[in-house]
Amino acid sequence: MRILAKDIYRAAADPGTESEQRSVEVAGWVHRIRELGGITFVILRDRSGMVQLVLSEAEKPNLTLESVIRARGTPALNEKAPGGAELRVTSLEILSRAAPDLPYQVNGDVSKTGLEAILDNRTLSLRNPKIRSIFKVQATIIEAFASYLRSQDFTEIKTSKLVAGGTEGGTELFEVEYFDRKVCLAQSPQYYKETMVSSGLERVFEIAPAYRAEKHDTPRHLNEYVSLDVEMAFIESEKDLIELEKGLLAHIFEEVSRKNRDDVAAWNATVPDPNLVAKAPTVPYDEAMTIATAEAANNKGGGGKIFDINPEAERFLCTWAGREHGIELIFVNQFPRRHRPFYTYPLDLGDGKATSTMSFDCLFRGLEITTGGRRQHDYNAFLEVLPRFGLKPEAMENYQTLLKYGCPPHGGFAIGCERLTQKILGLASVKEASLFPRDRKRVEP
């Protein structure tokens, strides 16, 4: 029976009573080979971690890095070995011999490898334990997102990514040849999640790809990303959504801390204290501008006024929140009407003009990770607002049906899964947090 690398110490420390239990089998990839005085030390990598194999001359075949092997032997304590134990090999089988011309150094130092080289060699770079650890954290994020929402009575949905047109207007859409017509890849499940809320499910979430045909090639953009979408009925304002997201993020941070200790340590990262999430401030847009402007002045010795939540402002606001509230997490709400899509619920700040909205962004460690808000659920208000956004009611027949026949007050948000992963681990680019990232130039592997 095969045992995992992580269990070798236990096998060595507690070999059992029968003599045959002394012999165990491991299987995995040859991560490192070191020769020392006629003895070969092999570090074997499996899904659980690493184990040192000790091969005497007799059992040593012509090993290459990354070959997949199965080894049988005696587990033994050795405080010099990684994990405090090793396997003294008695027999070894090569299951798949790796060619010796490895084009990417799997056991190399990631911090010394450029992003382009990592992505160009994705098939092999994903074998690097430090790189792989990003996606173990991401798996926990996805699981924790779903489990928290289920605990709050949300239902998971799966909606189509092929849509007749874009919800948010016609720009930045990828076109698909769909039999004898053209459709688009969905930018978000906006209409669908609103439909499902209004179906009576009330609380829904979706974990699915979303597409943006943006031409930017920056460390914060992906053309395809995993969108963690939430929508719920019977809210009063965006503040209900901010409360929900706080609970969600606290749970995600807690789960990553608990399940991914080694993965987080590999990146010298610190997961935010889940207990501090509740203390993250919510700041209206105008006030956020003032704070960002003041931070800019302090940081650069007299920066100009900041007029928008641009990437620079996102960084300043998070720095401010970290200093003043103990966590680099901040919710900015009440965005001006002109900054938000047509379906955003308007907010009158007292001038009778409803120039604001019940909307919010969540910024984490200098990056926007969420956009959300309450939606317009009133049919007449919806019809009235469309022309101001250059939209034609007749082109939005499904949206009309949704609102015309009874739609509860509702709202929602979406978290960019790769951005959250990036910021938890402190990765330089969001592309590092996508298994097979798509940007303007890259569609392979």
Add this chain to the structure above:
Amino acid sequence: MRILAKDIYRAAADPGTESEQRSVEVAGWVHRIRELGGITFVILRDRSGMVQLVLSEAEKPNLTLESVIRARGTPALNEKAPGGAELRVTSLEILSRAAPDLPYQVNGDVSKTGLEAILDNRTLSLRNPKIRSIFKVQATIIEAFASYLRSQDFTEIKTSKLVAGGTEGGTELFEVEYFDRKVCLAQSPQYYKETMVSSGLERVFEIAPAYRAEKHDTPRHLNEYVSLDVEMAFIESEKDLIELEKGLLAHIFEEVSRKNRDDVAAWNATVPDPNLVAKAPTVPYDEAMTIATAEAANNKGGGGKIFDINPEAERFLCTWAGREHGIELIFVNQFPRRHRPFYTYPLDLGDGKATSTMSFDCLFRGLEITTGGRRQHDYNAFLEVLPRFGLKPEAMENYQTLLKYGCPPHGGFAIGCERLTQKILGLASVKEASLFPRDRKRVEP
């Protein structure tokens, strides 16, 4: 504080000690209105179920079906009311008044509505509790799929759906305009899940859309579906995968039975006994042909020989399994080489020609719900086989890298989520099990 419909009986039976606890609030959709001697009975629908509201003349506004309302009143036991209790309303607020020209009868009998009408009016038909129940079952399937695999040490992955070319060849692919080039929508995450297995994760799963540009318009085809993908390393043959799928299906059946009793009952469906899954037979392809042919002869009084696992054979084989093994679930393995993609692991049945493969299909209640098998992991065997499938090695550079540098024996399978949902509930068409199905003609809503 709002309570849910399902909690009205408890509120009525145990009103608490203080007088103010007698008053509760509910919110939801007006599902049905009935007038009886000056009293109005409203059936209110929320995410938990239905509750009867009793309105005297004074509190009765001009209600329309599907309007969203909030009602406050006194819960009271009434054995004639659905669930044994009702709310005697003291105040009522309309949150969203539905227009009276409802184009689809939400509270109608689904069995009397044609599929086209249901799909044409999807925004509203999804409000029908029986239709909605399909997707509550589907949510459980997705959750149970993931939780079972996590319990077996699998890691969830999310891979790109935009690919440079199709893994299985160039047919049946949707093309996407990707900036200044064309890419395709992925038919399956085949290469990606094999890459992640080979990265050292060993065991991975993915829940994501998959695309097939098939022109068929049948009750068993969707052009976009949710693929429940599994891949694992260090297997001996497809039999390891069949064992895994049996455990997985048993867990899914168990969870649906436990969590979706009412949803299953709404369709008069019976979830298979989880304990019977282990008894599902595994039958080699040639033997399956013989069984199907014999069944055809018995059923139609002399049907001809069946030469392929076509839809008719799938039905016959499941009927046979149900009769002989107590469950309409059967695994057919050892498909001929010519029926399987290039990456399938060959199997020599004794004639020295390796004309068979370590592959399988899973048939459930007359429908193929899974295709899977062991994959070729040997680089040289891979290079040798490509030309026989009309494929050029140089066009498969990433696949080459995957196999050339150490790849463990591995295999996997994919379950069609909508097909499994369909067959658990006994739906006539797989389209009923897709929230927003895509077929050759349908891309809306």
